[in-house]
Amino acid sequence: MTRTRWTDYDWQLIHTEPQSPLMHLALDEVLLNEVAAGRRAPTVRIWEWSAPAIILGIFQSVKNEVDMQAAQRFGVQVVRRISGGGAMFVEPGSAITYSIYAPKALIAGMSFQEAYADMDAFTLEALKTMGIEAWYQPLNDITSADGKIGGAAQAHRGGGVLHHVTMAYDMDADKMVGVLRIGREKLSDKGTKSAKKRVDPLRRQTGLAREVILDRMIETFRQRYGLQAGALTAGELQAANQLIIEKFDTPAWLNKVP
Template structure:
């Protein structure tokens, strides 16, 4: 028997915990669209956190255990494990997701107390949600634009306009090129690339079965692949999508927070989109948005080595087939819980909504911006 609990952090990422019992053994599995501060450290942190959840859920089964003190103690146990290892997820979201999953398995024992606990939590975050959701102002720069240009000019990535490749090959190229940069075998590179087939690209920490309607993907000829970086699932259609990747030595982001590094890598895209007439802005940790919705999202991965590599890839929607995306992606109600609209398709504001330029013209303008920004 298994059960799933989900928690969407307001303004953050989705965390999912699956609790299962098999042959008298309880297991907990953590996944979601969060990011990793470091791949190896984060994998170890997730494994440790899963072991903590198993022990803590055993304690929750003890007679007379109240939810509120259990939750607080579980958060305290998880905080030193996941606090600096995961970006966009935290101890509170993991503990709550585990609680929700566990409560599904014995609703008669937990329903009344859990309802009160959830109501108090909802009231606590509602004000934060409303303030964040209804503020449409552009997020202020987290890094000085002059510093952004200085870093780009210092690293001067080689610009590559790549040929279309199948989704599986694209994932292999991402891994190979980032590892080559990490070993010092390839210079800093900015790649503008196309897809040869439709795809869903899932983040490193997501459960593909929970994120994608696999039967619909097969019927529609959509390839389902996984990238090495974190973040959420992206629906790709070749003629409707623009994708870029930056492979830079780790020194490129030295001294910056994760949020600052996203702005460092995408500020040229904001400038290029604005040159196309699109009112682009930063939104949240890793999104690019227009006035009324999301244009695209980014993901990052740190690859160890000397000098090491920071892989940053961004996917933008030039246009969108909303019905196809809704049919293939499985977007839970919890994932949309902190959004003003409750449909993933309605959240998207494609580039074509803000410009009369064709996709090819937009790509040409972005390439020109990249060259002016410091790419060679």
């Protein structure tokens, strides 16, 4: 497969009203499939959260990662995504999350490490313009001298690749530690155990509003590669709602790794 360039594509931007955690995960699968099949142009989607959630990687153990009683007490929904990587804790307005849906030709011939760094090059550039010297800590952490900023994960499907990132903006650290079993004794021998990592919020490092950071990231992407406003189709929303019912909101999927 011959590698393509970012500027070979007509990139679309989707940035909608807040969605439920389950809808976000379903949209990731639907849009990945649509881009892989050539029915949708390569797309960047900015996530807005309507409710707090813990999002598990596909290979993670529920028992290893989550204190379910604490999650219920705090009203935090626990869900599982289709990509690997570690558990994320998010609340509305607390994180910056985005997905990139692209043809796999964009990263043809790259190692995993190269592909991750290439997909987030625009983010590192945007952060630099805001005074943050950030870099990739292999394989999938975005970090700075002041600590970890965020993490990335990928999923490949046919001729498409999904790359998504969550960066901490203004996390409730006490609640995060309460619902995630960070650094606690391992409870299951199945699944991947997250390492304890320091998460340093972008709000403190930049002093900027979350919307300002997002705007800078979008504008940086637009200047590098081109970017036009896009929208979800009725068919994509219908497919996502069906996936929630059949997959993402089922005990079998959540407890894929107990």
